[in-house]
Amino acid sequence: MVAIELDGVEKRFGTVRALRGVDLTVEEGEIFGFLGPNGAGKSTTIDVLLDFVRPTAGSARVLGHDAQTESKRVRQRTGVLPEGFDVYDRLTARQHVAFVAESKGVEADVVGLLDRVGLTDAADRPAGGYSKGMAQRLALAMALVGDPDLLILDEPTSGLDPNGAREIREIIREERDRGATVFFSSHILGQVEAVCDRVAILEAGEIRTVDRVDALRDKADSEAQLTVTVEALSEGALAAAREVAGVSSVTAEDGTVSVTCSGEAKLPALNALADEGATVRDFVTEEATLEDLFVEFTAEDGATPTDDGTAASGDGAGHSSAPDREEGRI
Amino acid sequence: MTWVAVARKDFTDAVRSRTLWAVGGLFVVLAVASSIMFAVLGSSSGTVSQSAGRQTMVNLILFLRAPAGWLVPITALLVGYKAIAGERESGSIKLLLSLPHERRDVMLGKVVGRTLVVASAIAGGFGAALVIGLVMYQGVAPLLFLAFVVFTVAFSTAYVSIAVGFSAVTASASRAAAGAVGTFALFNFVWSVLPNAAHLLLEGSPVPDAGQFPTWFVFVQRLSPNGAYEGTILLFQGATTLEAKLGGPVPFYLSWWFALVVLGIWIVVPSWLGYLRFRDADL
16 A cells, blocks of 8 residues: 655745655555755655645645545544644643644543653643753654554654654654554654665655665665875776776876775775786775765765765755775775 | 634633733723722612613623723734734644644634633623622623623624634734734724715715714714624613614614624624635645
8 A cells, every 4th residue: 555645746836846746655654764955845745745735736645545635634644743843832741642632533642652752751841841852752742642544754853862863763663563654854864764664865856766775775885985095106007997897987186096886896996006006005995875875866966975975965964874984004 | 623622722722821811801900990980980879770770780881891892802803813823933833734624623713712712801801890790789680791791702703703814814923913903993993984984075074963874874883893892782772872863763784683793794704714815825
């Protein structure tokens, strides 16, 4: 069964094309990561799923219901943690959760839910005094009311410390194991990578790629960068390096040779340079990371990852996967 | 039917607002002060007959009606203008509408919830006034007073509907507030002199002679919420005053029940118009 199905969804705000024909299918029971830099259109896509905004073209189906004409049925079966929301300042956490239960017409274990998100101590305090992270936890508790078939979480870890983010990932896994589909967006790759089965990368209102996380990781692993500082260098050495299996490109400039190759080809390529008379002074190798792929997919011009492996992903926020860097001297 | 949940949430939320308690307190103070003042100014006779008791109650109602005429609109507009625009501005509407509420449930729940808030202030204020009335001059005819309270609540509902209507057409609370202020000015200062302006143009004088008021003149006055609220007092004071003003019988469209119909229109139409815009809005 399909949980979410977007078909050519376009959305214009005046002259701004927020979504430019988004096609996306999320299967039931999977944790689906919706990645993209801020402003890519992630929240607009979610707004379409919840009928907060109406698409200019295309259609959206959620849990088998039309997201626009049958939105109430969609929302009956969906738990939502929206982005850019605010709590009701004068109501307590308990009242918030009880309101959700009443709205959905379900019984809710209010205490248990607040305990699950770590808000037990603040349960009877007005939510106006909550920190951003506490408000986020409260909204998550509200989303969990009634064991929804689908959870839509828009930037669920924003405002949370690493520990809180880990707790949320745990809850996401528990919900998936219960049988729920989880669709969650983030501009931070590390949040998605750790928990998702599949991800879509959205950029400038278009889906750039949809793939399994492990497939993306394999793809990232196949891209390594070897940077060699040499003293003497011959065309023969470069040619020999190019001959090595797994090497995709070799360039030389000012006594620095840059080799792009698969992970296993690094050492053979280095040896090939040395065997053909290049005097190797120093070398640096870098494995490309998922982060690099993310940057690659979301960079405006489709540029390849920058060579220090820590390039900003459009907003410079939170990178959890450090570049896999080895340095050596001969 | 999820509007009940919205109304309950909204009432619980709004009733905790300090501003509203201040306004509600002002309501009680003014109602109590008015009824005490009425007792001091009014008849000092200690013993009253049944009919005199009724007349006292009518006088109290007429006396309370004046401050209610401007305090009720202020309270209702203040309670209502942020109902939807405020939630859109803060973002709490995303929590609200991620739940299975249709937008019409939200609209209806908001109008009902906020009306209950205003109605509580009215009930508190007028209830205190009634107690004072009963104690100080044995005014009887509580049913008459109850009718007055019901009319006042209907009057307040009309203003809540207008305020929530404005709140639904805009995403900005300050624009909704501007609409509320404009509405107050229109119905409290402008509307009542419109017939005078028309009469000036038609007849050369702004005010018709006593006993010769054209029925259209009074009818136009009665079309605003304030005018309609004023029209309901015919139930209490009888038609004689108006008959004298018109110099003839009172047509049905100037009767107290027709005034209630006009109030009903003011309750339904503004929030309906606001709903139509809200229904089609991107949040």
